[in-house]
Amino acid sequence: MKITFIGLGNMGAPMAANLARAGYDLTVCDLDPAKATELQSLGATFVDSPEKAVQHTDIVMTSLPGPKQIEAMAGPAMLEAMKPGSVWIELSTNNLEVERSVRAKAEKQGVEMLDAPVSGGTEGAAKGTLTIMVGGDLPVFKRCQPLLEVIGGNVMHLGDHGAGYVAKIAQVVLCYLHSVALSEALMLGVKGGVDAATMLAIIQNSTGTSYVADRYGPPLLDGTYDPGFALGLAHKDMRLTLELAQSISAQLPLCTQVEDLYGRAVKAFGPDQNHLMALRLLEEANGQ
Numbered sequence: 001m002k003i004t005f006i007g008l009g010n011m012g013a014p015m016a017a018n019l020a021r022a023g024y025d026l027t028v029c030d031l032d033p034a035k036a037t038e039l040q041s042l043g044a045t046f047v048d049s050p051e052k053a054v055q056h057t058d059i060v061m062t063s064l065p066g067p068k069q070i071e072a073m074a075g076p077a078m079l080e081a082m083k084p085g086s087v088w089i090e091l092s093t094n095n096l097e098v099e100r101s102v103r104a105k106a107e108k109q110g111v112e113m114l115d116a117p118v119s120g121g122t123e124g125a126a127k128g129t130l131t132i133m134v135g136g137d138l139p140v141f142k143r144c145q146p147l148l149e150v151i152g153g154n155v156m157h158l159g160d161h162g163a164g165y166v167a168k169i170a171q172v173v174l175c176y177l178h179s180v181a182l183s184e185a186l187m188l189g190v191k192g193g194v195d196a197a198t199m200l201a202i203i204q205n206s207t208g209t210s211y212v213a214d215r216y217g218p219p220l221l222d223g224t225y226d227p228g229f230a231l232g233l234a235h236k237d238m239r240l241t242l243e244l245a246q247s248i249s250a251q252l253p254l255c256t257q258v259e260d261l262y263g264r265a266v267k268a269f270g271p272d273q274n275h276l277m278a279l280r281l282l283e284e285a286n287g288q
């Protein structure tokens with residue numbers, strides 16, 4: 001089975017590396033050839049255009065920034081070069097509108113699609129322990145399941161096309177809500193006179209603790225943000241949340257405020273900063 005992996009960013013590169021280590025015949029592609037260097041040392045072949053990279057492939061996997069880049073692949077840039085009967089597993093965080101339009105084009109081409117967005121961050125991608133939320137036809141999922149289990153520790157088929165993206169958006173939003181909640185709780189304690197590190201330790205050992213408190217609390221306090229997840233992508237996730245909510249008439253007042261905060265942070269600091277920079281705006285407002 002030949003596999004092509006497109007998008008070798010913070011998530012894509014470690015996922016592709018796990019496929020290469022598992023012995024798959026792997027072709028990789030990214031706008032930046034330097035991102036393929038390590039993968040080439042693991043036996044993958046680098047091809048500089050998605051169109052050429054997918055031509056003789058059975059399975060194409062994409063890990064791209066978002067809807068705009070996914071949509072751009074659904075034409076001569078990639079999809080039209082895929083062979084009928086092949087499968088496009090889309091691993092990015094996307095919206096339902098683009099999912100539908102891209103899938104309609106894939107059907108005409110005789111290409112099967114699975115939406116398979118992931119959760120677990122760069123650490124989960126490196127360890128192969130990602131949660132993968134899959135939407136699409138069950139027989140296609142079953143065919144691809146062994147492959148997905150190389151990059152994921154918790155691979156779930158959730159239903160029809162789009163179900164993966166819905167689940168992904170509904171869970172990722174908690175990461176940002178928890179981040180803002182953690183920041184506000186820390187600031188409240190610190191402004192009230194409790195030492196910051198002590199306050200974090202108290203939160204981590206209290207009923208309100210979370211993965212976010214453990215994972216992001218320490219870098220939040222010492223300001224050593226790694227580049228693993230960009231502010232621009234976090235804001236994209238918040239926009240996707242509000243778009244999804246609007247399309248199904250869900251009222252999410254807290255999410256509306258958090259989207260606004262992340263949008264202002266992108267304007268203030270640029271999209272490439274770590275997502276925790278959004279919390280800097282809250283700190284500044286509190287003189288911290």
Ligand code: NAD
Nearest residue numbers: 007008009010011012030031064065092093121122228229
């Ligand atoms: P990233 O920006 O680090 O990587 C995206 C990669 O796609 C880049 O290397 C870019 O060069 C490449 N790319 C863009 N357009 C391309 C094209 N036309 N042809 C070839 N390559 C192209 O992003 P990331 O952090 O790896 O995230 C990827 C996806 O996974 C996003 O949809 C994100 O929302 C989602 N996600 C990220 C995380 C995380 O912790 N970083 C966690 C879960 C889900």
